[in-house]
Amino acid sequence: MNRNATGCNKQIMNKKENHSAKSEIEQAFLRLMTQKSYMDITVTDIVQEANVARVSFYRNFASISEVLDSIADATAEKLNIEFLPLLDTSDERKLREYLFNYFYQISLNYKEMWAIRGLNMDLFTKRLGEKIHEKRKAVESADSDISEKYGWVVKLCVLDGVSRRWIMDEMKETPEEIIDYVMPIIKTL
Amino acid sequence: MNRNATGCNKQIMNKKENHSAKSEIEQAFLRLMTQKSYMDITVTDIVQEANVARVSFYRNFASISEVLDSIADATAEKLNIEFLPLLDTSDERKLREYLFNYFYQISLNYKEMWAIRGLNMDLFTKRLGEKIHEKRKAVESADSDISEKYGWVVKLCVLDGVSRRWIMDEMKETPEEIIDYVMPIIKTL
Numbered sequence: 610m611n612r613n614a615t616g617c618n619k620q621i622m623n624k625k626e627n628h629s630a631k632s633e634i635e636q637a638f639l640r641l642m643t644q645k646s647y648m649d650i651t652v653t654d655i656v657q658e659a660n661v662a663r664v665s666f667y668r669n670f671a672s673i674s675e676v677l678d679s680i681a682d683a684t685a686e687k688l689n690i691e692f693l694p695l696l697d698t699s700d701e702r703k704l705r706e707y708l709f710n711y712f713y714q715i716s717l718n719y720k721e722m723w724a725i726r727g728l729n730m731d732l733f734t735k736r737l738g739e740k741i742h743e744k745r746k747a748v749e750s751a752d753s754d755i756s757e758k759y760g761w762v763v764k765l766c767v768l769d770g771v772s773r774r775w776i777m778d779e780m781k782e783t784p785e786e787i788i789d790y791v792m793p794i795i796k797t798l
Numbered sequence: 799m800n801r802n803a804t805g806c807n808k809q810i811m812n813k814k815e816n817h818s819a820k821s822e823i824e825q826a827f828l829r830l831m832t833q834k835s836y837m838d839i840t841v842t843d844i845v846q847e848a849n850v851a852r853v854s855f856y857r858n859f860a861s862i863s864e865v866l867d868s869i870a871d872a873t874a875e876k877l878n879i880e881f882l883p884l885l886d887t888s889d890e891r892k893l894r895e896y897l898f899n900y901f902y903q904i905s906l907n908y909k910e911m912w913a914i915r916g917l918n919m920d921l922f923t924k925r926l927g928e929k930i931h932e933k934r935k936a937v938e939s940a941d942s943d944i945s946e947k948y949g950w951v952v953k954l955c956v957l958d959g960v961s962r963r964w965i966m967d968e969m970k971e972t973p974e975e976i977i978d979y980v981m982p983i984i985k986t987l
Binding site: 734746756765769770771777797 | 837923928948954955966983987
């Protein structure tokens with residue numbers, strides 16, 4: 610019994626360790642993406658940056674591409690569950706809160722997350738786009754009408770386009786000004 | 799005099815040859831972009847594909863990056879002069895005609911121009927975005943209001959987003975159906 614309990618604890622602990630290693634690896638990968646081109650990132654870079662054993666990497670991922678995949682998948686899931694329903698809500702306060710968070714985060718992290726060296730950002734956006742597409746296809750019925758099918762695309766693209774230009778032009782507006790501009794657009798779409 | 803005339807003709811002919819070599823090189827580069835990753839394209843590949851002398855390449859461009867730059871620049875100029883004013887027009891027939899051309903071209907060329915291998919498409923879109931941004935900054939006054947500054951971004955992003963999803967979902971709608979969907983959106987923006 611004692612032995613069983615220990616074995617069980619060990620299993621739980623392994624799972625926990627593994628989960629935390631997975632997340633450490635993903636965070637390390639994201640940090641590396643701000644420093645060098647995706648093509649140049651090696652497994653050695655990642656395990657050093659994450660401070661985990663090499664075996665931990667291969668326990669969680671078959672390749673670096675899978676790390677990117679996993680992050681894009683989680684981001685798409687979050688967008689799908691949290692963000693897209695909000696874009697359709699009539700709860701203006703909640704939408705505003707969420708948009709504030711979105712633009713505020715960008716203003717804090719854009720140097721790291723947006724001005725990422727070379728093509729990394731586009732690579733991530735591309736993978737994310739594919740993931741969102743997959744997830745939406747799964748929930749859409751065959752007879753979804755065109756506005757059901759394209760409405761969320763249009764809204765996300767508006768947000769994405771406005772943030773890109775905002776960043777490119779060195780964020781001259783405050784997040785609040787940007788939100789005041791996009792809120793009515795999102796609502797008419 | 800005769801000699802002068804010949805010299806002059808020669809100069810004109812050289813200019814013409816040069817112009818046509820430039821355009822051959824750009825076309826060849828675009829074809830190569832559909833076949834291999836940007837990183838793997840060499841000057842040798844380009845001059846072979848374009849069937850021009852190596853010296854012709856270096857007479858026109860300092861590097862491959864400049865070829866991409868030149869194409870993005872011309873595309874941005876075209877968008878800026880032809881397309882963006884149309885998006886603001888009240889001439890619905892003209893806008894519809896232009897949109898038809900836009901979506902119809904996509905439906906004809908998407909395998910080549912959109913499903914480009916790897917990151918090439920995103921690379922091109924990124925460069926194009928920077929070029930459009932530069933050109934717009936040059937014409938915007940310092941006190942442009944926010945809708946002047948972001949309105950065209952929003953419209954272009956809507957078109958871009960809808961076309962991307964249309965392609966990803968194997969273009970189930972006709973160009974006309976897509977236009978009927980995006981026209982009212984563009985007009986309310």
